[in-house]
Amino acid sequence: MVLYFSATGNTEFIAQEIAKRTDDTCVNLLTRIKEQDFSPIHSEKLFVVCAPVYVCEIPRFLTKYLNKVNFTGSKDVCFILTSGGYCGPSGLLLKKIFKRKKMNCLGHAEFKMPRNYVASDDYPMLEKEQVEQRIIESYNQLDTVASDILNRRKLSARRVTFFETMITVPFNPIWCKFKLKAKDFYAEDSCVGCGKCEKLCPLNNIKLKDKKPVWENNCTHCMACIANCPVNAIQFDNITQKKERYTFGKYKYVVKNIEKNIKK
DSSP states (O other), rough: OOOOOSSSSHHHHHHHHHHHHHHHOOOEHHHHEEEEEOEEEEEEOEEEEEOOOOTTTTTTTHHHHHHHOEEEEEOOOHHHHHHSSOTTTTTHHHHHHHTTTTTTEEEEEEEEOOOOOOOOOOOOOOHHHHHHHHHHHHHHHHHHHHHHHHHTOOOOOOOHHHHHHHHOOOOOOOHHHHHHTTEEEEEEETOOOOHHHHOTTTOOOOOTTTTTTOOOOOOOOOOOHHHHHOOOEEEEETTTTTTOOGGGGHHHHHHHHHHHHHHH
16 A cells, blocks of 8 residues: 655655556545544555655654554555655654554655745755656656565665764754744735635644635645645745745646657
C-alpha cells in the first residue's frame, strides 16, 4: 500500500506513479490527518510511505500522525521522500518511527522535485525550464525505484553523515517555532470564498469567516492554501504578490510529453 501526504502535488505524483508501477493501492492521508483518524491501516503488501521534506525533515504533523497509527498485515515498509534539493536525515527519522513499531525497514529513495515555498525570498522559485527538468529527471527515476519495491530490494539514497544530523535535527524545531507563522497570510478582495484553502489545510488552521479565509496560529507552511488558490487571492506578507505559485498540476504536460514520446 502506498500512503502519502502532498500539499502542492509533488509527492502525490510520485506516490501515484509508484502505485501504478507496482499495481498497488494509493491512499491520500490528508482526510485521516485532518480528522485525527488513528484507526489501523492494513495491507498485505509492503507499506510505501511517501512524504515531502520541510526544513530537512518530513512535516512534524506527519511524524506525529505516523507515530500514533498502527500498521497491520505486512511488517515491511519503505519510504519515498520528495524535496526541493535536500532531504537531510528524514529517512533515518522515519526508520526510527517504524523500528519502534517493530517493522522491517527497506530503506528510502529521494526525488528532487520543483520548489513550492513562495513564502520566503531566501529560496527563489525555479525557472520554467528548471521545473521541467526536475520533473523529467524524477520521472526517469521511477522505474528503478518501483522495480526495487516490487523485488523487495532495499532502497538506497545518499548517506547522511553524523555531522549533518547533529546540525539539522536541532535546527528543525527552532525553525518551525519561530518561522512557521500564519499571521502574515491573508486573502485579497479577489477571493471568491470557494473554501479550497480550508479543505486542503492539514492542520485545520484555516476557517472561512464571511466567506473569507482566516488563519489561526497552527501552521506548517506547506503552501497548500496559497499554491492551490484558484484565483491567486492568497498572499504572504509583501513577499508573494509577484511570485508564480507552483503546483505539479500546472506541469502535467511534461509527463504527458514524456509518455507520448515513449509510445512512438
